[in-house]
Structure formats: structure tokens, C-alpha cells
Amino acid sequence: HASLTDCASCHTNKKPANHFAGQCSQCHTTTSWKPATFNHTGLTDCASCHTNKKPANHFAGQCSQCHTTTSWKGAKVNHAGLTDCVSCHANKKPANHFAGQCSQCHTTNAWKPASFNHTGQTDCASCHTNKKPANHFAGQCSQCHTTNAWKPSTFKHTFPMNHGKAASQCSTCHPSNPPVYTCYGCHNQSEITKKHQEKKIANFSNCVSCHPTGKGG
Numbered sequence: 001h002a003s004l005t006d007c008a009s010c011h012t013n014k015k016p017a018n019h020f021a022g023q024c025s026q027c028h029t030t031t032s033w034k035p036a037t038f039n040h041t042g043l044t045d046c047a048s049c050h051t052n053k054k055p056a057n058h059f060a061g062q063c064s065q066c067h068t069t070t071s072w073k074g075a076k077v078n079h080a081g082l083t084d085c086v087s088c089h090a091n092k093k094p095a096n097h098f099a100g101q102c103s104q105c106h107t108t109n110a111w112k113p114a115s116f117n118h119t120g121q122t123d124c125a126s127c128h129t130n131k132k133p134a135n136h137f138a139g140q141c142s143q144c145h146t147t148n149a150w151k152p153s154t155f156k157h158t159f160p161m162n163h164g165k166a167a168s169q170c171s172t173c174h175p176s177n178p179p180v181y182t183c184y185g186c187h188n189q190s191e192i193t194k195k196h197q198e199k200k201i202a203n204f205s206n207c208v209s210c211h212p213t214g215k216g217g
Helices: 008-014 047-053 086-092 125-131 189-198
Strands: none
Touching: none
């Protein structure tokens, strides 16, 4: 059999179960069946032979994405263009960190500086709850601010700001943090209670639900 390489033409049915599917001559010689050697140079489809040999919880992709055929150690993956970071690094983010993909803030070129595109984001509190000033409005930042510019901020206030003695002073109706409000800074609570009881209105704690413009109803 010296110099013959097309072993499979005669011996196809003689290879062991789950054996390499290529020619025997890629690993064995005609002078000695053992030892067998395989030239891995330039090969990238490692998983076709070595799927069951990777360590537990290892990267699920091809070995060739990190390792080379010349040296198993000194493995390095080229992260350029990769965005699904959490598939490998889910357990490596700091405590209380942003729960999304690392690639939404970081790049594969440099871990710092990190930047996040806030365009169109409205759930600010999910990340920035502890960053609002003392006694600030308790709702979402996006109700007043935009992601284009922090100032100026605007708030859509449906109830008339110039109602009664308010004179656009928030503290008149909101002595504590908005959106909590009270009408009893100007209106007599006992009189209001009496009038509502006369009309058999039992629940009148949410005034604006019946008086959205401040007018009597």
C-alpha cells in the first residue's frame, strides 16, 4: 500500500464508529497504523471533530475563534464587531450594573470611555433612580426632560397653574413632592366634606378626577 492515499475507496466500512470522516491517509500511514497524526494547519471547523471535548461552560463557538492550530494556549478571541457580550460574560458585570448588552455602552476597541445612546429612552428611573436631587419630582425624568438636552425641562400640567391663589406656585397645591397634591391649602376641608355629603358623594379624595379644570361640577 506504499504511497496510496485513497484508503476510503476500499476501506470505508472498516473505520470505528464516530471516527473522522475523511481519508485514513490524513492521519495514518501505510507503514504503521499507529501513531496517527493529523495536520490541523489552516483548519477552522474544529467542532466537527471535537464538540464533546470542550470544558464545561466553555465558549460555544468554534475553537478556531480563540485558539490556533500551532498553539492551544495563548488563546485570544477577536471581539471586533461582536455585540452579544452577555452570551459569554453575563456573570462578569459589576453589581447593580445596567442589565442590557455591554455593547450598548462599551466597544470592543476600548472598555473605557463608555457611552450610551439615550435617544428615545423614557424609563430613566431604571438606571438613575438615586441620582435625582432631594425633594425632586418622583416620576420619570422623561416626563420633564429630554435625551437631547437636560435643560430646559418642561412638564405637561393638565390642571390650570393659575387656579385660585396658586399663581403658578407649585408648593401651593404640592406642599410635598409632586404628584401628591392637596386642595385644602385654599379650600375649607369641612365645607367641601359637607357639600359632597349633601350630594351623597362618598369618595371625593381625588378632586381632579371630577374637577380636571378646577371648576365646580
